[in-house]
Amino acid sequence: MMKLEDYKVAFAAVGLVGVLILASPTLxxxxxxxxxxxxxxxxVLGPGHMAEDYPFNVRENESYxxxxxxxxxxxxxxxxxxxxxxRNQTEPLPDxxxxxxxxxxxxxxxxxxLRDNEVWEREVLFSFEGISFEGNFCRVSSLVVDGCVLNVxxxxxxxxxxxxxxxxxxxxxxxxxxxxxxxxxxNRFVWIWLNMTVSI
Amino acid sequence: xxxxxxRRPEGFAWLLLVLMVAGLLSFGPLCVRGxxxxxxxxxxxxxxxxxxxxxxxxxxxxxxxxxxxxxxxNEAGGILVEAEMALGNGNSSEAASKAxxxxxxxxxxxxxxxxxKTSALDEAQTVxxxxxxxxxxxxxxxxxxxxxxxRRFKRGYVRKMLGLKPEVAHDEA
Numbered sequence: 001m002m003k004l005e006d007y008k009v010a011f012a013a014v015g016l017v018g019v020l021i022l023a024s025p026t027l028x029x030x031x032x033x034x035x036x037x038x039x040x041x042x043x044v045l046g047p048g049h050m051a052e053d054y055p056f057n058v059r060e061n062e063s064y065x066x067x068x069x070x071x072x073x074x075x076x077x078x079x080x081x082x083x084x085x086x087r088n089q090t091e092p093l094p095d096x097x098x099x100x101x102x103x104x105x106x107x108x109x110x111x112x113x114l115r116d117n118e119v120w121e122r123e124v125l126f127s128f129e130g131i132s133f134e135g136n137f138c139r140v141s142s143l144v145v146d147g148c149v150l151n152v153x154x155x156x157x158x159x160x161x162x163x164x165x166x167x168x169x170x171x172x173x174x175x176x177x178x179x180x181x182x183x184x185x186x187n188r189f190v191w192i193w194l195n196m197t198v199s200i
Numbered sequence: 201x202x203x204x205x206x207r208r209p210e211g212f213a214w215l216l217l218v219l220m221v222a223g224l225l226s227f228g229p230l231c232v233r234g235x236x237x238x239x240x241x242x243x244x245x246x247x248x249x250x251x252x253x254x255x256x257x258x259x260x261x262x263x264x265x266x267x268x269x270x271x272x273x274n275e276a277g278g279i280l281v282e283a284e285m286a287l288g289n290g291n292s293s294e295a296a297s298k299a300x301x302x303x304x305x306x307x308x309x310x311x312x313x314x315x316x317k318t319s320a321l322d323e324a325q326t327v328x329x330x331x332x333x334x335x336x337x338x339x340x341x342x343x344x345x346x347x348x349x350x351r352r353f354k355r356g357y358v359r360k361m362l363g364l365k366p367e368v369a370h371d372e373a
Contacts, residue, residue, distance in 0.1 A: 079253045113273040113274050
């Protein structure tokens with residue numbers, strides 16, 4: 001037969017468990033467990049809405065389609081800006097190691113507000129105007145994005161190693177920091193390589 | 201006028217030149233002011249959108265559902281981009297008009313966010329006191345019942361122990 005002291009311990013244990021169960025709604029209000037990792041996503045997809053078949057060999061006055069998307073997992077609503085930039089091979093890309101953006105001016109921007117765990121995605125339809133070839137140089141006058149004619153006026157030198165005139169269309173993700181009331185580069189960028197070719 | 205033209209043609213040419221220069225000088229600042237005003241409006245729209253977002257974030261932290269506000273902020277953001285593009289293309293009147301439209305939406309979002317925040321804080325307070333009252337009462341009742349059960353059990357246990365008959369054990373060894 002169990003001793004009275006053993007029963008006392010059993011009653012105390014039952015009492016403690018019961019109190020914890022009854023207090024759990026209040027404890028839930030007071031105690032905040034740390035959430036998961038906070039991060040943002042940025043992606044670019046090809047015309048089939050997959051990470052394949054990206055536009056590569058491009059010609060003047062032909063339209064190309066990619067999808068650009070942003071995912072918010074920052075734990076609260078977030079204000080993003082996606083900058084669209086265009087460069088030739090010699091111009092700087094963002095520095096992923098130092099977390100600095102490209103110094104190139106954005107051609108276009110998308111302002112996006114997302115709640116936590118929400119995603120935003122849009123079609124980006126682009127084409128080129130005024131592509132000219134002269135010797136080892138290729139010059140692009142304008143990039144047309146979603147019907148907006150953007151003056152780029154960039155030249156690329158013939159890349160012998162990869163046989164092409166290469167340019168890069170890239171998207172940078174910036175995030176609004178309410179503490180400093182300004183946008184900060186969020187150290188995320190995605191790109192597609194484009195090889196300018198002669199129209200047939 | 202025709203007399204002046206007949207008598208002193210050079211004088212008339214000078215007068216015309218002076219009038220043209222004066223006209224240009226008065227029109228120039230107007231153009232600059234137009235672009236400057238549009239630029240200022242777009243800047244104001246940008247600030248208004250940021251303030252609206254800050255207010256929305258405060259409302260969300262207070263526990264409000266801000267889905268509707270986020271939708272309207274996206275609308276304002278799109279218009280702001282259009283205003284910036286119009287400004288970049290030198291279309292000041294469109295830039296100013298879009299900026300005004302954007303400010304209107306942003307200010308209404310900010311106002312609604314403030315209202316939502318206040319009501320969410322009130323609701324959160326009610327929820328907090330409800331969540332505090334019910335467990336406190338529940339715990340008190342539970343502990344009281346447990347003590348009563350324990351006392352009853354203890355009494356029964358002691359009575360049972362006292363009622364036991366002593367047994368004589370033989371030491372076999």
